[in-house]
Amino acid sequence: GAVVSQHPSRVICKSGTSVKIECRSLDFQATTMFWYRQFPKQSLMLMATSNEGSKATYEQGVEKDKFLINHASLTLSTLTVTSAHPEDSSFYICSARDFGGGATGELFFGEGSRLTVL
Amino acid sequence: AQSVSQHNHHVILSEAASLELGCNYSYGGTVNLFWYVQYPGQHLQLLLKYFSGDPLVKGIKGFEAEFIKSKFSFNLRKPSVQWSDTAEYFCAVKDTDKLIFGTGTRLQVFP
Numbered sequence: 001g002a003v004v005s006q007h008p009s010r011v012i013c014k015s016g017t018s019v020k021i022e023c024r025s026l027d028f029q030a031t032t033m034f035w036y037r038q039f040p041k042q043s044l045m046l047m048a049t050s051n052e053g054s055k056a057t058y059e060q061g062v063e064k065d066k067f068l069i070n071h072a073s074l075t076l077s078t079l080t081v082t083s084a085h086p087e088d089s090s091f092y093i094c095s096a097r098d099f100g101g102g103a104t105g106e107l108f109f110g111e112g113s114r115l116t117v118l
Numbered sequence: 119a120q121s122v123s124q125h126n127h128h129v130i131l132s133e134a135a136s137l138e139l140g141c142n143y144s145y146g147g148t149v150n151l152f153w154y155v156q157y158p159g160q161h162l163q164l165l166l167k168y169f170s171g172d173p174l175v176k177g178i179k180g181f182e183a184e185f186i187k188s189k190f191s192f193n194l195r196k197p198s199v200q201w202s203d204t205a206e207y208f209c210a211v212k213d214t215d216k217l218i219f220g221t222g223t224r225l226q227v228f229p
Binding site: 004032034036042043044045046049093095106107109110111112 | 154160161162163164167208215216217218219220221222
């Protein structure tokens with residue numbers, strides 16, 4: 001099946017620094033990618049929808065200036081956590097829909113990136 | 119907006135036991151429903167999905183789910199679980215272009 005890769009898988013940073021997480025679709029094109037956040041023992045919460053060539057659509061309560069999303073190509077979306085604080089520590093997961101699959105195309109998920117802010 | 123509830127947070131079974139995990143979504147109309155599995159240390163994988171047609175959906179690894187419209191349910195079943203089924207299971211419903219996930223059920227299967 002299609003593969004979505006995230007990098008880095010784990011990152012530890014100091015409070016106040018910015019961290020960039022990459023999400024790549026390896027063998028398919030993705031006009032739309034989704035960024036989720038997963039808290040321990042909780043569900044995946046959708047943060048934003050990343051659209052290639054346009055601005056991301058953020059869910060209610062998600063700070064767009066805090067979580068910068070860029071979808072510069074059909075195979076790459078990036079999430080930058082700016083001025084990270086300990087409460088931003090979480091597991092971030094991206095997913096991508098195979099462009100060829102249309103609106104009902106299967107979503108493929110990355111391995112996730114665990115961010116720890118000290 | 120749609121929401122999904124999974125009532126079983128943690129299920130512990132012995133191998134060969136039967137499994138049923140509950141999933142309910144919030145409102146009707148046309149729904150697209152999914153079950154995903156997350157094995158320890160791995161990424162989410164699709165187990166099965168329902169878009170239309172036969173309400174009994176067969177998935178990978180012997181899993182199946184039944185869509186019951188009158189009950190707003192999409193429960194996941196497996197007749198005989200294996201130790202390798204130990205994982206986190208998430209039910210999800212499509213809401214416009216987004217997937218809304220339930221809180222997940224952690225399944226532990228003991229030999």
